[in-house]
Amino acid sequence: MDTIEDQQCIDKLKKGDTASYAFLVDKYKDMAFTISLKVTKNRVTAEDAVQESFIKAYISIHSFKGHSKFSTWLYTIVYRTSLAIAKEQKLQTVPLNDRSHNNYNxxxxxxxxxxxxxxxxxxxxxxxxxxxxxxxxxxxxxxxxxxxxxxxxxxxxxxxxxxxxxxxxxxxxxxxxxxxxxx
The missing domain is CATH 1.10.10.10 (Winged helix-like DNA-binding domain superfamily/Winged helix DNA-binding domain)
Structure with missing residues (x-):
């Protein structure tokens, strides 16, 4: 069901309905942040990487062919963007004590x-x-x-x-x- 819903949003987005992207961002932002945080070990950097990743995904949405799930495609972008940013900044690790992005519900x-x-x-x-x-x-x-x-x-x-x-x-x-x- 999620894949069908995602594909409908992507189809609308490809036709110019930019508002449908908000649904995808809202749906995948928490896990994207989690992935980025695991790579960068820095909350601010992770937030920047996720934002940059969503922009990249938006710009490249026409290259998404549907051979994998949208989440897999997006998380690949998030992972690679986070790695690149972490390398650029040569980050030091910091403790992850803040639970503000915990998805536990x-x-x-x-x-x-x-x-x-x-x-x-x-x-x-x-x-x-x-x-x-x-x-x-x-x-x-x-x-x-x-x-x-x-x-x-x-x-x-x-x-x-x-x-x-x-x-x-x-x-x-x-x-x-x-x-x-x-x-």
Missing amino acids: PDHSVPQLEKLQLEEQQQYIKAAIDQLPEKEALLVTLYYRNESSIKEICTITGFSASNVKIILFRARKKLENDLKFLL
């Missing part, structure tokens, strides 16, 4: 005690992911949080499928150890 029917426990678990998981090296954190985020397939991750990052699987395997082991320690 628990089901409102969950009782308060369980909700607190879920929030606490999410904090520990986020902390453990933030401790992973850049590539591992990015792939874990794409695979588990964004539910991207291995093939989509390969398209976004340019890594081979076997490399993605190996990195995910190692990241899961590290997360398992870190979460045992944290919990």
Whole structure:
């Protein structure tokens, strides 16, 4: 359903309806920011990279042929733009303590005690992911949080499928150890 909805917006955009792009930006901005933040390790730089990525995607929308999902195409632009900006600025890493861009949205029917426990678990998981090296954190985020397939991750990052699987395997082991320690 999402793919059909995205394609309708893209078709309208290609015909000159620029307002339809706002729907796509709103839909994908949070994950785009998450990807960029994992690469740049700096909130301001990540915001700039995402903005630049959406502009690039808008300008290049006619090159989108629909061979992959729009999100895969967009996240590839975000990833590569973020890498380029990070290289340009030779960024230093900073702690990611601000939760303002956290996409966690628990089901409102969950009782308060369980909700607190879920929030606490999410904090520990986020902390453990933030401790992973850049590539591992990015792939874990794409695979588990964004539910991207291995093939989509390969398209976004340019890594081979076997490399993605190996990195995910190692990241899961590290997360398992870190979460045992944290919990």
